[in-house]
Amino acid sequence: MKTIWFLKRGSAIAAVTGAALLAGCAAVQTTDSGTVGVDRKQYMSSLVSEQALVQEAQKQYASIVSQAKAQGALDVDAKQTARVKAIAQRLIAQVGVFRPDAAQWNWEVHVLNSDEVNAWCMPGGKIAVYSGMIKQLKPTDDELAAVIGHEMAHALREHSREQVSQQMATDVGLSVLSALTGSSATSDLGGKLTEVMFTLPNSRTHETEADRMGVELAARAGYDPRAAVTLWQKMGSLSAGNAPPEFLSTHPSAATRTADLTKIAEQVMPLYQSAKK
Template sequence: MRSRLAMLLRGFGVAGVLALTACAGVQTTQSGAIGINRTQYMSSMVPESQLRQEAETQYEQVIAQARTQGKLDRNASQVKRVQTITNKLVAQAGIFRPEAVNWPWEVHVISSDEVNAWCMPGGKIAVYTGLLDKIKPTDAELAAVLGHEIAHALREHARERVSQQMVTNVGLTILAAVTGSKATADLGSSLTSVMFTLPNSREHETEADRMGVELAARAGYDPRAAVTLWQKMAQAGGGGQPEFLSTHPSPASRSADLQQAAAQVMPLYEAARR
């Protein structure tokens, strides 16, 4: 009897996986001058609106905690600088995704020694003072960082990764039903994992690099600053390296790719400066 039940559950599990985790091919952004054309696959289990709502909730929690700890937006000049650069980049986001210009964008500076910045789905951004104080980026270099993070949001890299994780979790849940063990699949924990624990894939990082360079150029920031920015990032922390660099190619490979991308969008930068 138990063997027959297991066989039925396995059969149901296969059908369930196919039904619940069906992934559709989408183009989240237009290609831009830089030419981002990869088809992405999103699970029906991870609706864009639901993920954005979860992202907004988590962002509010992070901001509330920083405010309670006295770590939120402590330096007015830093905050103004970050907001000014962010606004210029967001104004160019429509090149890749027209509706993104109207997203409820928000950016705060959090006092932390960590050399990091991130952008949640839907445009919720945080910059840590460790990035500003240790790297000491120029405005153009800071635009490269923020453009990179904004590109992740425009491209819905988090949703793509959560889709992959949820598909895996459903498979584990079905296996658990057959074996009698426990497994769960939760959208909120999956988002937390891909945003703050698991590193981005090399493919996602490369796309964000290239899109970020174009956003910066169109906003009037020298795209070549991305090269010097990532060189500074590679040198930060002595023997260690910031979260940004956890899965990317070697500094030499990254510099070569960024130099090529910067050269490609230089006409956009020159036009923006006129």
């Protein structure tokens, strides 16, 4: 009986591995490398199309915006909102350097009235900046451009789709295993998008890519790329001796990050100087 159990277990593992590989084997080039040289190969599951994820993001974003409006928490400060949207529009005008199709995305930008120090950009260009970030950090326009550019880079690079793909591939394997064992496994695209956007941390690789691309977007838009360094220094000071703000809880900061941002900022300074002429 023990020999039979091991054979069944081995077959199950092989099936799980094979299914996961089939679900996530396609190499995708989401963006051009830009001046900062982001050129890592990404692997996306055939089960998670860009279009499907963008449609789900649109629905979730519309729900968030509708709820904020009902609560009187949407774009409360007109001057603050105008500032955020103006910075975002200058950054959006530069996205073609990484992916020309993104210039045609249905970009949206809103400020949510919340004490959280946070910002994000969903697939397809749905941006939210929390008022708590502006009130607590008191960022310059250059620093705010660094925040928004960083989040836009996550969307341009389709990091959410990459994470969802990894989860869906795992679920395919679990589904095969559940069929063998009699347990159950389900997959929910909307739930997974919510999870990767608002719960799960980004990987160090994703963060580095977003940092670098965000700095280049800012420089091309005429914002000082060195502000990314002072921004993260301000972030770090908020968490000194306390629990880190929400933005930092999923965006790990370290000395290596500051060093990398300093290096990249110098690399794109000619772009900034050219944009300022």
